[in-house]
Amino acid sequence: MKPSIAGWMFAAPALTVIGLFFGLPVIAALALSLTDFDIYALADPHNLRFVGIDNYVGLLQNPLFWKTLGNTLYFVVVGVPLSAALSLGAALLLHSKLGRLKPFFRTAFFAPVVTTVVAVAVIWRYLFHTKYGLVNWGLSSFGIDPVDWLGDPHWAMPTIILFAVWKNFGYNMIIFLAGLQSIPEDLYEAARIDGAGTWKQFRHVTLPMLGPVLLLVGILTMAGYFQLFAEPYVMTQGGPLESTKSVLYLMYEEGFKWWNLGNASAVAFLLFVLMVATTSGLLWFARRKGVE
């Protein structure tokens, strides 16, 4: 008995902090999502109505919610694999013995991570400008007609994905690099003796050994990408035709622009449920594959 009490005692400060600053707000937000808290309720608590699951029902019937959910899933489904693949590629290049100027490239690839989203987004907006942007100018030398990157509803999300992936692949790259460096060299040696080429070494040594790291990167990136907000907020304000409005953007507008905190909390909880479901799905998949 005694050791367990001691254990609880040691954990108590941390648990209190978690309970106070995480548990309590979450419960409060859950309660809030069952009401129609808005500015009228802010003025006089008597104007607060308990609406049960009406906020959730209303959201599920709101085409805009489904549209933002679709946009967010588009971003996650395309962005996460792209980001993982790009960072793994960059890490492999940096890990390769043939690489030159490694410290320089390591820094250069990591640099976008430490830049400010807003400042960089402004520059990207200029790069992707229809008439004066560098990208369209480059494309025009190949005879490709100018693309309205941020103004065409079909192109806006791909541009945002490109920006987000460029912005954070360096972070995952560092994690992958650490993972690659921890793979014992003798495994490769054994593979070479068995006659495995570069591709086979990658397929049968590198990838399995990187399994846990891949899982970690996948979960981290996905959790981050589900919370897409700053990029469209700065670059497109959710437009054109709401093609880059994400679920979190919807929550921000409901909560902090229109002060419908009940509705905003409901959006947050739906997003939370979705993220828990996908993360569990990923973990289940990884477990089945034997990666932990």
Place this chain on the structure above:
Amino acid sequence: MCRSRQSRWIPAFAGTTKLCVTGLLLSFFLVACSSRTDNREVVTFWAMGYEAEVVAQLIPEFERQNPGVRVDLQQLPWLSAHEKLLTAFAGESLPDVSPIGNTWIPEFVALGALDPLDEEIAATRGFDVADYFPGVWDSGVVDGRVHAVPWYVETRLPFYRTDLLAEAGVTTQPRTWNEWLAAMTAVKREVGPDRYAILLPLNEFEPLLSLAIQQPEPLLRDGGRYGNFRSASFKRALGFYKEMFDRKLAPVVTNNQISNVWDEFGKGFYSYYISGPWNIAKFKERLPPAQQGDWMTMPLPGPDGPGASLANGTSFVVFGQSRHKAAAWKLIAYLSTPQIQAQFHALTGDLPPRRSPWKTPALANDPYAKAFREQLERAVPTPKVPEWERIAQEMRVIGEEVANGRMDVDQAAAELDRRADRFLEKRRWMLEQAAEAGAP
């Protein structure tokens, strides 16, 4: 207050006499300091944006005229001002006085955060309500009581390229939508497929709203309980808006894609641009000297002759939580005097909401301000419900769908009504509750 903190400090660290002496010296200075604070009444004043920087220059004179009052001016960025005011309301830490956006007034009235100012206005000698532009003044009147006094005003009207219009053969200024459409068609014929006649940025609701507000029927019906967008009036405005995109008179773009509206205006990408008074200074600054003679402002054409327009801008309010209402009102009265308003215009270029400052040479002789002066007489406030700003945003979203050809006018009007009615649900419930409480 400061001293007590000091005394708690000392015992903990008084290991050496040296520290003790330092502590004593420190507390001595603090006593000396605190005895110097004056007994003037402090009025906290939150102001936003560039105006906040400029108004600081006008305050010393106010403090000289009112020796018993000290103004504590705090500057907020516009972007977070609304949020900060609401948070301050919830936390009961609102300032005494603040100029807030005209469209926020109904919201703060609904919160019960504002104090009506009728008595103060009646008691102030020389405060001439009739001198204000009627529509501008009316935007501060909610439920028959004055809750806000306009500080500076803005309305939207077209800026245009005189040279390009002359090239296109447009010699008389259009006054009706039909005349305007004819003028724009002539411009479009002249400039060709790559350039346009007018810029109506799709990320702003003001251009469409400016047209809609010119119509006779109100935008909301039954005392702001339901949207009234299926009315013939609104459909006509939306139809005109749609026509400008359909006939390629306006490009289907947001300001994001334009990136520099002044530069593109100078290049003739569009010849008309509906915008507000701040752009007078911007065009003077951004256009090259050779082009300074090539642009002008004009009153917004109406459906059948010069029509109404928006009465935006900011207005002073006194918050109900304030304990310095009399002093706060004195500050408002001072900043509202015609002389100070004229001075404020000279410093910022903001347009005064009352007529007498417009008689000063700086404003009376400004050719660019003339159209604004004329149009302000016809300015009308937007519907005074707290949900209005949200409805206006939806109007922008739907307007974008229409401009892209994804909805026709009837569909858009029905959809806008549906959304507005949903936003106004709580308001209808509130009004019902109030009616029930009042009935028995």
